[in-house]
Amino acid sequence: MDAKANGPTTNAGRVMHGPTNPMVTPLLTDLYQFTMAYAYWKAGKHTDRAVFDLYFRKNPFGGEFTVFAGLEECIKLIANFKLSQEEISFICESLPGSCEEGFVNYLRNIDCSDVEVYAISEGTVVFPKVPLLRVEGPVAVVQLLETPVLNLVNFASLVATNAARHRLVAGNSKMLLEFGLRRAQGPDGAISASKYCYIGGFDATSNVAAGRLFGIPLRGTHSHAFVSSFMSPDEILERSLRSSDGLSTCEDFVNLVQSWLSKIQWSNSLSGIFGETNQSELAAFMSYALAFPNNFLALVDTYDVMRSGVPNFCAVALALNDLGYKAVGIRLDSGDLAYLSGEARKIFHTIEKEFGLPGFGKTSITASNDLNEETLDALNKQGHEVDCYGIGTYLVTCYAQAALGCVFKLVEINNQPRIKLSEDVSKVSIPCKKRCYRLYGREGYSLVDILTGESEPCPKVGERILCRHPFNESKRAYVVPQCVEELLKCYWPGKSGKVREALPALKDIRDHCIKQLEQMRPDHIRRLNPTPYKVSVSAKLYDFIHFLWLNEAPVGELQ
């Protein structure tokens, strides 16, 4: 099921594989894209040269930034965009009414060789109204692309943003694991969440398929069921464990653990803290340690964290230590994580001192119970001893806001600018084929994004430029950029002969995203009352928008 199994097509001498999910085909679109294609074709308009912008109108999660993701999958779709004969037959059956043979021939020859795609680099921090993709080509073909491209960008950007927000609140020192597979919205809701959470700053995933497809580091140990599947240590038949250096063998690891357990239960500093521990849990921990002596990480809350899980873990860890192994840590999956992590940390420190295990106090504590941005924030405020978070449901389903509203709007056709009006100003589109720039200030932070007409000169470093709000006459400011970055780059040149921007490796996209967030002024990305980042238009584009607006708006009476 490797994506590489898809037939590659060539463009400009390069080979590009299809989208990760083989279900992403030209049929992954709305029927109306095909009915429109037919109507365009009937009207002889199908090759009209159209420019569409893909953008969103509002940042998700009550924040003021978004991480753009999904570009690579879009380009892979576009590179392989070709209808099979079987698909064409299905389309023709699905159109209301009969469809002419000429149209069937037309469908047979459709591809994206005449389409140009400009896009912002994947992993870039982006803002409302700025085109993330600008797609230019024959109107019928570009419309067919609308739905799959929106599908591939919307969730990708949403979940990458969600991951970045979790990273910001957790801080850079914590390990973040994505554990969402079982609760995600379907198989590739999960697989794409793993991919885009990694881009947004997560360190690893539990999802084996995603690990294999994208090379994302994998993490995972054992579940509650593993613990309850054991009845008692008597079940463990193979009890020998070779020491880490391979020089000796402990013939009865079970016995070694049990002797440690009674030592810690009766030690001076721990006496009274530990009670009688659960034997099925102890058996499970011993078995897991026998299987993975170098990677012993135990889920300690199946019965009772402080009375059973932590002492059982410590006994096994001490026995492993005798054989030269270092236990990795514990995982808490229920209860008061701030309190329990603090109590567990105290025990680890006590054991470090009492039994002379250097570093045992720093044993890793992972927390993983229905975590989200709010609970991470609350943990920070309470104080805690968690080193690593496993985050699932809220992260991968974007529970706080399950959809991003990217749209795909016609901005020009046959060199005629088009505007979509609406009674709601936030829904008015910005017409024209545009260029987009990010202007940076003296401190290295980005100041403002500015959209200009395609033929306008590029803003220049050190030169004053007027940045206007696209729809609000009174909002404007002069900016003198210290650095100017052109945001839209050519990722699919079609047959234009332009150089195609390479698709970076996943790790590089992740690094880019992390660096981008560092370049944002902190008040734009903070959780509480973030400052909106400004997106502006040039004076010339402003005037043109309002000229078109007046021309298109219906003249009627006030009601």
Added chain:
Amino acid sequence: MDAKANGPTTNAGRVMHGPTNPMVTPLLTDLYQFTMAYAYWKAGKHTDRAVFDLYFRKNPFGGEFTVFAGLEECIKLIANFKLSQEEISFICESLPGSCEEGFVNYLRNIDCSDVEVYAISEGTVVFPKVPLLRVEGPVAVVQLLETPVLNLVNFASLVATNAARHRLVAGNSKMLLEFGLRRAQGPDGAISASKYCYIGGFDATSNVAAGRLFGIPLRGTHSHAFVSSFMSPDEILERSLRSSDGLSTCEDFVNLVQSWLSKIQWSNSLSGIFGETNQSELAAFMSYALAFPNNFLALVDTYDVMRSGVPNFCAVALALNDLGYKAVGIRLDSGDLAYLSGEARKIFHTIEKEFGLPGFGKTSITASNDLNEETLDALNKQGHEVDCYGIGTYLVTCYAQAALGCVFKLVEINNQPRIKLSEDVSKVSIPCKKRCYRLYGREGYSLVDILTGESEPCPKVGERILCRHPFNESKRAYVVPQCVEELLKCYWPGKSGKVREALPALKDIRDHCIKQLEQMRPDHIRRLNPTPYKVSVSAKLYDFIHFLWLNEAPVGELQ
């Protein structure tokens, strides 16, 4: 990309194809399922016979029912569950520490031939705590199934339930279209939403891929971009239209429409309502009608619904009528849908009368602007003239609650019942391999579900049976069922030799779901303050749960 391209495997002489999404493989699981498999294998416990229940704890969307879906995909996964050599190599590289050759051999031979799956029929209305699937088999294999099976059931059931809730509030007379592809959580978030919304009672989808994969009816006409891509009727070069009966040809359809437009603008009853209409919109409507004279449905809100969209639509519809065609209707995608649908309906009635078009007053009105349960309910309360709803974002992403919390819990191992305790009573699992029955009362409504031990006798029609709340001693009632339905059926017999329940066609699952909802007492499924449906256990199972509970609970001091 047809699912049928997957290699079929046989079971009991039958052939079964793989899951719809080829990315659903045994690797679509959490890494810890493989680390546990290794630990089980090292401990010689991997073939221990385990029974797991898949269930949820709380109905979604603040309701008191859930539609169970996703079973077919689970069974297809199970039927084809086999690791490739390449997958095995990847797993072994991913395990922390080296993995023994014996385990590699074990992985090579893993399949589900020794697994038995009992499940509730797909499309059944289900309730918290009742096992939707009961999976029995070698503990290591069943654990590998945990994650993909949860993934396949969680979203499927959530979105089917969401669709059913939309159907309940819309009423049976309305047409419901799923339009969510562009906003869904990734490609198969969309494709599976289309499938499961259909099961939950939707009539059609816009998603061409889903239409092709599952045979779901497809719907769609045109977008705002189609309208704005036209400049004026002058663009239309091919203007002739053959009449519906094929006997005559209108040489200038554009002219015919324009003459109708001035007639209605100056008609006695409509004068003053219609102003000057937008010419690019008019051109788009004429082009669409020329392409699909039998299926003319126009999006009327690109410029102004009442001043431009509706009069343009009526003019085209009247021209089509001259040629023997009947226009289908309009779509509203913004504004006050209750008001606009009412105003449009009035115009349609006026035109029916004024120009003698029988039935024109009933022209279909579709609404499609960010609809959800609440907006449908609000429309009902305000009164409206909408015949058909196109619903996207809120439906397919389950925006109101983006995840269902199905869990998969060990209830028995080697014939030893297991219970998972928790300080939160709602999280305590019901132990034992169980049978589940639905008891029906005199009026044909279902009264209560009851879980019993596997060897207990089946409840009998007309015989009094004590139904107890599993955890609350005081909640119990005698029930005399008029009909008893066993809920769990054998969908995967493994090598047990039992008869395998056939997987029904999608349409039959949908019919089953609709019938199921009709059999529910209305107060259980109403939107406002629904009555919880009762799920009980037999007296014997109740006693056993509490015996185990006392045995397992840690004995400690109150803090």
